[in-house]
Amino acid sequence: MDLTAISGIGEKTATALAELDDPERALRAGDVATLAEAPGISEGRAARIARAAIRHEHGDDGGFLATDNAVDVYRDVLSLLKHRTVTDYAGKRVETFFPTSSRSRIDEVRGFVERAVERSPDEAVLDALGGVRPLTSPPPVRVRERCLATMDAERYAEANEAFPELSVEVVDDARGLAELARSYSTVVALDETFAGVDVTGDVRVRPDAFEQPDEIVPERVLAVFAANRESILAAAAVHEAAGETPPCDLDRLRGALDRLDDDGTPAGDAELDRLVRAVDDLDAAASTAKSVANDRLRDAIRERDVTIEGTDFLSLVEQGARIDSLLSRELADEYDDAVAAARDHLVDALALDENEAELARRVFGGDPTFPVERRDDAVSRLRTELTAARDQRAERLKRDLSGELSDLRSPVETLVRDALELDVELAVSRFARDFDCTVPAFVDSEGAGFHIEGGRSPLLDVPFDEVDPVDYGVDGVTLLSGVNSGGKTSTLDLVALVVVLAQMGFPVPAESVRLSRFSELHYYAKSQGTLDAGAFESTLRDFAGVVDGASDRLVLVDELESITEPGASAKIIAGILEALDEQGATAVFVSHLASEIRAAAAFDVAVDGIEAVGLVDGDLVVNRSPVKDHLARSTPELIVEKLAGDDETGFYARLLEKF
C-alpha cells in the first residue's frame, strides 16, 4: 500500500510509519496506540492519520461536515464520548470516528458499536483502566560486559544498527576473539566461520543473532517489561474484572514480573542477592575480619607472660631481629586462633559457599605477624571469583526470564491493546446507555429526509432527564416557525446531532430514527444581529455554495432573516428555498417570517410550527414537537389573545384581528 496516496500523509510520515511492523493493519483498525509508536508521531497526529486512512479506504472526501457549525456539533459529540473514556488513548481513539456519507464506513462502525453496546460498564473495570497506557519502548540500555564481533564490515554496520545496546568490534581472526574475551565477560561472534573455534573465555558463535535479538540482548525485553509493568498489570486486572479471556496465563505473567526489578534486572533470587552483597561488602568485611583477628591477638598477648631466653634477648637487641620471630614460637596457637576468627568472620559476613570460603581463608594466614595483615592478592582473587559468579548468575537469570517474557511479549501487546480498546467500547456503551440511544434506520430512497421520534438532545442547557422528547420529521424543504424560546434552535441542534451520530455509525438519543444517508450536512446557526454590507455579501456567497453541489444534502439554517432587514430577508430566503427544492435537498429553515417567505416563494413551501399550548403565570407552556403544516402563533399574538380575553375597551380585540 502506498501510504503517500492517503491525503495528509507525506513522504516523512510514510517513512516514519514504515518503521512499524504492520502499518496497514494499524491504519485500517484506527489503532492510534501503534501508530503513535512510529518515530515523531504523537497520539493526536496518529488519530488524524488514522482518520485520513479510513477516509481513503472508504472513498470519503471529508466533505460531510460542510460548515463550521456542523463541525461544532461533531466536536460536541466527541466531547460527550471523550468524557466517558478513562484512558488518554481512548480519548484520542474516539477521534477516528467521524460522520461520513460512505455506506461501507457507516456499516463498519455499526458492527463495532453493536459489540460495544453489549458491554456493561463496571466500576471495577473502569478503575483498573485508570492504570492502562499504551506500551512504550524504553531507550536502549547500554550493556558493557558483552560485545559483538565480526570480520565483515557490512555486518559490522548492520549490527551497530540492530544492537545499539552493545559494542560491536571488528576482528581479523580467532586471536582477535580471544583478545576481546579478555576484556568482556561474553563475546558473541556473528560469523559462521568462527563455528568450532576454540578460544578461552565465554565466546558464543551466533550467526542467527539478528533473528534472535532477545537472546543476544536479554536486557531489551526485560527493559520493555520493567518500563511497562504498571500498565501490563492494570491491563491484566481489566481482563479479570471484565471477565474477558486473556491472551496469556495471567498468573504466569505476574510470576515473571515479580522476578523483574524496576531497573530491568532480575529480582527475588536469593543466590544473586547473596553474590551482589558479597561483592559489595567484600572490602568492609575483610577490614572487619582483620580487626577481629587483631583484637583477639592483642588480648591474648596482653594476658600472657612471655619468658625470653638471654640469647634471644641479645639477638633481638644486638642484631635488630624482629619481635615477630618470638610470635611463632611463643604465641603460635593464639595467632592461629586469631586467624581462624578472621576467616570465620569473613565467611559468615559474606555468607560464602564452600569454594568461596576456601579462597576467603587465604586472605589471612601465613607467617605470624602482629598486627595481623590481610593478603590483598587473595582479596582481589576472591573479588574476581565472586564478581564472575554474580555476573554469570545474573546473566543466566536474565536469559531465563527474558526467554519467558519473550514468549509473553506478543500476548502482552494484545492484552494491553484489548484493554485500551475495551475503554473505547465502554465509552460508546456508556454513551448509548446514558442517553437511551437506539440504532437509527437508514432509508435508501433519495429524498427520504429524517424522521425522529422521542429525540432528546444531551447538548441542551437542561439536565438530560428534564429534556422533553421531540418528534420531528422532514422530507423536502420546510420552514420551522414558532414562539420565542419554544425550542426551534434546540430542534435544529437535535436534528444535526442525530444525523452526525447516525452517519458516524453510532446510536442516537431517540426512541426511533429513520433517515436518508445524507451526502453533506450544512448547518448555519443564528447570526448575531444584522450584518454589514460586506458580511452580508459573503453570507450570500456561502449560500450560493449551499444550493449548488451534491444531491441529497441536509441544510439546517437558523433565522437567516436576522442578517438584513425583514423584507429583503424574506425574498432572499424564498429564493434559496426554491433552489434547494429544485435540487431535492432536505432543508429546515427556522424563521419568524414564515408567512412573508411563503408569499415570496414560487413554490408551495411547507411550514411547521412549535406551538405554545398556553400561558401559565406569564410563562409559555410549549409543545416542543413541531406540528406539521402548521404556522405557529407567535408569542406576541398569544399575549394579545390573552389580553383580549378580559378586554373591555375592544382595543386588544382590534389588535388581535391584525394577526
Ligand SMILES: Nc1ncnc2c1ncn2[C@@H]1O[C@H](COP(=O)(O)OP(=O)(O)OP(=O)(O)O)[C@@H](O)[C@H]1O
Ligand atoms: N426539548 C426540550 N426540553 C426541555 N427544554 C427545552 C427543550 N427545547 C428547548 N428547551 C429549553 O428552551 C430554551 C429555549 O430554546 P431555544 O433557544 O431552542 O428556543 P428558540 O425557539 O430557538 O428561541 P428563539 O425564538 O428565541 O430563538 C432552551 O434553552 C431550553 O432551556
